[in-house]
Amino acid sequence: KCAQPRRWKAFDGKITEMDTQNSLRGKELLEIYRSINTRGIPKDERTSVLLTLKWTVKEHECKLTQEIVALIDREIDLMSREVKECNLEGLRKRICTLFLQYIKIPEFNPQVAGLIKVPQDPLKLYKNVYFCHSCEKYLAPTEFPIPANSHTIGRCRSCYQLDNEARQREAYFKYRLILENLRKSEVDYQDDSKIVFLVQLPDMQYLIENIWNCQSALSACSDLYDLVMVRWDKQHEWSPWNTILLTKEEADAHLKLCNLQKTYEAPFIYRIEQKHIRAKNYFAQIPVMSSFLHRSSNQSNAN
Structure with missing residues (x-):
């Protein structure tokens, strides 16, 4: 990558290349x-390469370059003594390894500076490293999401992501639990309920989060x-437009009611009906629900 020229695309789509120093x-x-x-x-070509x-x-001038020069002189001397190439393998690998280290130093190869993640200067490393108290790792500043109004360094991005994934799994488990309990209760009615088995976990999540705001309609x-x-x-099978989110105790009391109009106040009933309308509008977009929506509308008109 250090040897690649700079490239950019012109307005006509042509690629322009330019070699820099x-x-x-x-x-x-x-x-x-x-x-x-x-x-x-051949030996003469090898000698020419080594001299270059x-x-x-x-x-x-540094310790690394001095060691490379010493190894080069040693190989040239051994080749002049007609030492077999198989006996020079270790020496040649050592020269290649040290020269590769030389190439990776920005002072000798400026182009490599943009490719090395860890700063070569230890002082720069110490000044630009922060400690994540969650994973207990020292990381670069770019690994921390820092709000504009923050005065402290919190958790790193990886810890935030891990925490979000864990919370999402926990939330999905809660929604799954609510859906499973609902299906069990609908089976107990023995009135051939179908809609509850068509509702999937993402639908239940939307219903709870966006329609019912993740809280009981009565006690919040x-x-x-x-x-x-x-x-x-x-009296009618469960559907997203015939439901209410309550605590377990509230639900037991609610299901014992015979007349909702007499038990609940008009503003509360109106609020529940508005939630049902919102649920209808959302589930109307799902083709499999359309037939149930029409049937529900016909029942309402008949009543």
Whole structure:
């Protein structure tokens, strides 16, 4: 990647390429690296490649370059003594490994700076690392979602995502529990209820969250483990437009009522009916529900 030229697309769709000073440097180092990795070349060519590598790394004086130069001199000396190539394999691999380290240093290969995630300067690393108290890891600032009005560093993105997934699984379990309890109660009526078995988990989630706001219609209790869905009018089968979300105790009392109009106040009944209308509008978009909606409308007109 360090040897690749910069590319951009023009207005006519043509790709324009441009070599920069840094990309040319990367290309030069890449060619040298490929050359020293080439096997089976004559000794004079190998010597020429090693000398090119030697003068390239000698541009920068450091412990790494000194070690590379020493290894190059050793290989040239051993080749002059007619040492077999199989005995030089370890030495040549060492030269390749050290030169690869050389290539990865931005001071010697500026183009690589944009490809290395960990800063080479330890001081930069210490200044730009934060501690996540959830996973107990030290991470870069980009790994933390920090609101504009926040004064502290909270959990990292991974921990937030994991927490959201866990909460979503827990919420799905609650909705599944409500749906299963509803289906069991409908079976007990023994009046051939069908709609409840057509409703799927996402439908139940929408119904509870968006229509009933995850709370009891009477007490506003929001503990989903204590909430159940029952028929609003127990004379008709359960449907999203004939239901009410209540606590278990409230549901038991509700199902014992004989006359809803006399028991509940008019504003409360109106509010429930509005929720039923919203549910009808939503489930009318589901083809399998359309026939039940028409049947429900006919029953209402007959009454």
